[in-house]
Amino acid sequence: MTALLALAVIASFGALTVAAHAGAAGALFWTSVIAATGLAAWLVQRLGDAPERGLPSLGAPLVFGAALLALWEVLVVGLSVPMVLLPAPSAIALRMASAGPLLWQDFTQTFLKAVLAGYAIGCGAGFMLALVADRVPFLRRGLLPLGHLVAALPVVGIAPIMVMWFGFDWPSKAAVVVAMTFFPMLVNTVAGLAAAGALERDLMRSYAASPGQTLWLLKLPAALPFIFTALKVNAPLALIGAIVAEFFGSPTYGMGFRITTEAAKLALDLVWAEIIVAAVAGSAFYGLVALAERAATFWHPSVRS
Amino acid sequence: MSRNLLPVLTICAGLILLWYGGAIWMNWQVVADTQARAGATPGLMDMVRLTLNHARPLLPAPHQILDELWRSTATLPVTSRRSLVHHAWVTLSAALVGFGMGTAVGVLLAVAVVHIRALERSLMPWIVASQAVPVLALAPIVIVALGAMGLEGLLPKAIIAAYLCFFPIAIGMVKGLRAPDAMARDLMRTWSATPAQMFWKLRLPASLPFLFAGLKVAMAAAVVGAIVAELPAGAQAGLGARLLAGSYFGQTIQIWAALVAAAILSATLVGALGAAERAVARRMGMRA
Numbered sequence: 001m002t003a004l005l006a007l008a009v010i011a012s013f014g015a016l017t018v019a020a021h022a023g024a025a026g027a028l029f030w031t032s033v034i035a036a037t038g039l040a041a042w043l044v045q046r047l048g049d050a051p052e053r054g055l056p057s058l059g060a061p062l063v064f065g066a067a068l069l070a071l072w073e074v075l076v077v078g079l080s081v082p083m084v085l086l087p088a089p090s091a092i093a094l095r096m097a098s099a100g101p102l103l104w105q106d107f108t109q110t111f112l113k114a115v116l117a118g119y120a121i122g123c124g125a126g127f128m129l130a131l132v133a134d135r136v137p138f139l140r141r142g143l144l145p146l147g148h149l150v151a152a153l154p155v156v157g158i159a160p161i162m163v164m165w166f167g168f169d170w171p172s173k174a175a176v177v178v179a180m181t182f183f184p185m186l187v188n189t190v191a192g193l194a195a196a197g198a199l200e201r202d203l204m205r206s207y208a209a210s211p212g213q214t215l216w217l218l219k220l221p222a223a224l225p226f227i228f229t230a231l232k233v234n235a236p237l238a239l240i241g242a243i244v245a246e247f248f249g250s251p252t253y254g255m256g257f258r259i260t261t262e263a264a265k266l267a268l269d270l271v272w273a274e275i276i277v278a279a280v281a282g283s284a285f286y287g288l289v290a291l292a293e294r295a296a297t298f299w300h301p302s303v304r305s
Numbered sequence: 306m307s308r309n310l311l312p313v314l315t316i317c318a319g320l321i322l323l324w325y326g327g328a329i330w331m332n333w334q335v336v337a338d339t340q341a342r343a344g345a346t347p348g349l350m351d352m353v354r355l356t357l358n359h360a361r362p363l364l365p366a367p368h369q370i371l372d373e374l375w376r377s378t379a380t381l382p383v384t385s386r387r388s389l390v391h392h393a394w395v396t397l398s399a400a401l402v403g404f405g406m407g408t409a410v411g412v413l414l415a416v417a418v419v420h421i422r423a424l425e426r427s428l429m430p431w432i433v434a435s436q437a438v439p440v441l442a443l444a445p446i447v448i449v450a451l452g453a454m455g456l457e458g459l460l461p462k463a464i465i466a467a468y469l470c471f472f473p474i475a476i477g478m479v480k481g482l483r484a485p486d487a488m489a490r491d492l493m494r495t496w497s498a499t500p501a502q503m504f505w506k507l508r509l510p511a512s513l514p515f516l517f518a519g520l521k522v523a524m525a526a527a528v529v530g531a532i533v534a535e536l537p538a539g540a541q542a543g544l545g546a547r548l549l550a551g552s553y554f555g556q557t558i559q560i561w562a563a564l565v566a567a568a569i570l571s572a573t574l575v576g577a578l579g580a581a582e583r584a585v586a587r588r589m590g591m592r593a
Contacts, residue, residue: 154525156532
């Protein structure tokens with residue numbers, strides 16, 4: 001039954017897309033659009049109510065997303081919405097295919113250079129300072145409130161200053177990313193290093209473990225979930241920081257540069273293509289960190305269950 | 306808190322010292338070049354004085370920023386286009402309107418997700434996925450698209466701020482509305498509570514701490530959203546416009562002053578939410 005319904009939804013939206021592109025936009029067309037949307041909603045409802053069996057839990061959101069995309073295409077083409085407002089998914093896909101090298105160049109500049117370099121330096125520096133702060137209580141008590149305060153501040157605003165200091169190319173963007181990722185890492189790692197219980201610490205002392213051994217064998221493993229939380233929070237932050245920093249000046253390529261200039265030229269299909277690249281890169285980055293977390297903290301209750 | 310006061314002050318003092326040292330170091334070359342061109346050979350103390358009072362320094366000293374802040378807030382009329390109060394208000398109003406809209410959307414979404422099972426399975430993953438889109442990168446599109454529809458000024462900025470806001474609120478609220486355990490829900494049922502009573506008397510009060518945690522994250526995000534939304538449109542007013550204009554004309558002190566103003570604005574708003582949270586918790590008899 002569900003499979004039949006799915007087939008009906010696919011067939012009806014397929015036909016509607018073809019009809020929309022052929023220029024049919026009469027009363028019959030719009031009635032069919034409403035009917036097809038109803039069918040899709042029913043399918044989502046059925047999948048959502050189905051008992052969890054692994055596949056359906058993924059099925060409902062996928063169908064929902066696909067239906068939304070199909071509806072977007074049909075509505076934009078059927079209503080002939082101007083490109084300036086919202087390009088059709090097919091137009092974006094065509095542009096992604098034709099502008100491949102350009103997108104790759106922007107991706108290299110912004111993601112592979114600025115984001116990755118800034119992320120590594122920012123997280124690394126935050127981690128190092130947290131290790132020091134863990135050994136010096138005075139430093140820890142002074143740094144933690146400041147770290148929490150910075151979370152409430154618009155850090156990305158330092159972009160114009162970084163552009164002034166480090167020039168238009170990617171190092172200035174990496175510097176913004178460093179500033180954005182540093183404090184979440186510091187605060188989380190400090191909290192994580194304090195997470196090991198007093199009992200375990202006393203046990204290490206009774207084994208006459210050196211501070212280095214205590215750190216390596218007890219505190220760091222206990223801190224891993226916290227460190228990965230910071231790594232996950234920082235992944236999208238880093239991408240946003242690099243893109244926004246490019247709004248303040250960049251060489252004539254880069255994702256943020258492309259988005260602003262093409263939006264000003266009203267070439268919105270290219271802008272959307274760039275956004276999709278950014279979204280996929282951001283999700284993949286986050287996903288990789290999450291996978292690494294599962295591999296590294298396999299013993300933690302939140303992963304085991 | 307008072308236990309942390311001394312360490313925090315020490316570190317702040319250290320940072321300010323570092324800042325002055327950095328200002329001397331970073332501005333040294335510029336000052337030395339100007340002096341050499343003028344044929345002057347200033348002594349060490351003169352050099353330090355010049356580096357800390359340069360008009361367009363690479364890194365302005367803290368007192369220069371405070372001076373600029375004071376000049377552009379207190380000595381100018383609030384209506385002046387050069388007044389920082391004026392610019393801060395433009396950004397603040399957009400951030401607050403966006404925060405209001407984002408809160409409404411986030412809370413409604415959370416209530417819907419908790420009560421309608423099919424929505425949870427189909428919508429929730431997309432709420433999460435919507436955050437994978439680097440939202441701030443969407444800012445130029447939103448501005449251009451809304452501009453084509455004739456909407457300009459405050460509303461496009463507020464919409465961007467709202468998009469950034471709704472997610473932490475929705476996630477926190479869903480978690481909060483689910484916080485009452487089966488025992489509490491069963492108790493309500495034995496009292497034959499209606500679904501509405503269940504919602505108003507159990508789920509909503511239980512969700513407040515989670516809601517406030519989300520609100521605080523969202524408030525900071527709304528300020529960032531309002532500032533960044535001012536960048537691509539070439540806005541005439543607002544803290545973001547101040548940052549952009551400062552970076553075009555090399556007015557470092559102006560950039561820093563706008564940045565400090567943004568920081569104060571954001572910290573005050575988040576602090577106010579924290580105070581509201583404590584007041585609400587006290588009224589509800591929760592002692593933190």
